[in-house]
Amino acid sequence: MEEEKEESVLVTPGEVLGRASDVKTGRGAYVALHNNTVYASLTGFRRSVSPTPDSPDQRPTVEVIGHKAHGAVPEPGSVVIARITKVMARMASADIMCVGPKSVREKFTGIIRQQDVRATEIDKVDMHLSFRPGDIVRALVLSLGDARAYYLSTAKNELGVVSAESTSGATMVPISWTEMKCPLTHQIEKRKVAKVAS
Template identity: 60%
Template sequence: MTAAMEKWRAPGELLGWASEYTSGRGTYVWNNKIYASVVGIEVVSQPPVAAETKGPLIEVVGGKRHGAVPEPGLVVTGKVGKVTGKTASVEIVCVGSRVVKEKFSGIVRQQDVRATEIDKVEMYNCFRPGDIIKAEVLSLGDARSYFLTTAKNELGVVSATSVAGAKMVPVSWQEMMCPITSQKELRKVAKVV
């Protein structure tokens, strides 16, 4: 199958009717419909002659391509790990809208958090462990981590959990609020575009 003909499928995507196809690996049947259960390429093939099947075999198999790789200038999504006085470590989980297959680490340095008042940035008032952030890749960094920036308005914390365990809502560019307790916490909030 050529690259132009490849049909990439995501979990829950409808593939066809169970009356027309035989469900194969990477699929499941629900209400007489066949859905993808994994991310991959849709493959339709004729079943073996000896097999007692209703129709062509439909499967979703993992692609042979490499996963997304962070590059300077691309926007990534990641989960904040350790926060120190000068940096926040980030586990990169997506590059753009594509999920990474390998493990990539990033670092947001104090000088890369925002564009103004850089000397007044306190890392713990911008990020907390467990926050989900959007950041832009600045450079390849050192041997262990990419250097990331959240200095643009649309970059920063996109999801955070309060002490009460609720998903916090943004109330300004530097505060998020718990909907249960109404307590506000400081963050470098990403502007919703």
């Protein structure tokens, strides 16, 4: 009979659960092949399940049991909607609000690095001309980065700013790939604009 050890240790996405050489991954856990480390993919309680004595693989299985019904969780390859919170010289941070059509219930932070803003002329990207705090962006989740933030990309045509407010508080209208215009003041502001599906 498998022995289950429930630990009252609450873990969150991106937390290290062990080495792949020491533990097997169960529900709510995944292994990062580049460093052979097992991470939690959702918020919940860490649990270790011992193998049966006759099992050829004697590593315990580590899993994360959801502590409550949780909303959507960002995963590499998923498209998210996020609100830009801070823009710095080499990156912008954002709060992820939706994964696909589903809203998230927990706080997930995303980072858009300078090299992930667009596909061309990466070295010429000016973060302050691509995003402003408060902008709503559509982005692709690249990977779980460090400090429990997801690395996001807006490098495809359909990714980027989908909604932005001008300095006068009006919702701006996209007029090109790189510009949005305020309908009230007609002032033009630079952005990395998402292509609207026509």
